[in-house]
Amino acid sequence: MTETTEPTRIQVRGLAKSFGDHQxxxxxxxxxxRGTSTVLIGPSGSGKTTVLRSLNVLETPDCGVVRIDDVEVDFAKLPPGKAGRKEGARLRAQSGMVFQTHNLFPHRTVLENIIEGPVVAQGRPREEAVADAKVLLDQVGLGDRVDAYPSQLSGGQQQRVGIARALALKPRVVLFDEPTSALDPELVGEVLAVIKDLAATGWTMVIVTHEIRFAEQVADQVLFLDxxxxxxxxxSAQVIGDPQEERTQRFLKRILDPG
Structure with a gap:
């Protein structure tokens, strides 16, 4: 969809998911x-977050294929039991997820929150994980809050720690599920600025957001779901700036011109 010389990093084919009778x-x-930002927009209930959670195998699709670099899972052929969980875990390991709420461990410092995954889940040396975490905290503007606890941070700062925590796993893809939706309006800008910086430095990202002007600025491609x-x-110039589908036009008019 995006014209670039970079190779495909994510490929999704035929993804389908039902919850009971609701498809x-x-x-x-x-x-x-690789190195591009894909932004998913659309009304509530359109399936955006389910797409994102399927990439990370937090939801198991009924069928479809997801490939991230050389790791591919065909969900229609996913074996049962331990073998299937192992395949899902391989795909999950390719991405880092940033949720709507930061979900930090309240009894651990900022640094301890960030190194948990690399040390415990990936088995990396603590010294290496600490060094990487400090670099990431500088990157998200929190280099002076290494020893702070989550309760000592604003919501925006906690979400930036959540971003650093996802990056600490050294994923090939970073997934953002409406990362500003739980924040007070005055804190939204600081989190969006960090994500823009990540896009500028070449991270491959898939972002679900209701911030249309942000999507316009950061997206290499926009998918409108309904x-x-x-x-x-x-x-973004095509889908947001000059949408061709009547459903897209109605959605954007309601969001951008509510009066």
């Missing part, structure tokens, strides 16, 4: 190139 995804197909399908896709 949330109805055959999602898209690709993301009722479990991709209604329209293209560059």
């Amino acid at each position: 949330v995804l109805r055959g999602i197909d898209f690709e993301s190139r 009722s479990g399908v991709i209604v329209e896709y293209g560059t």
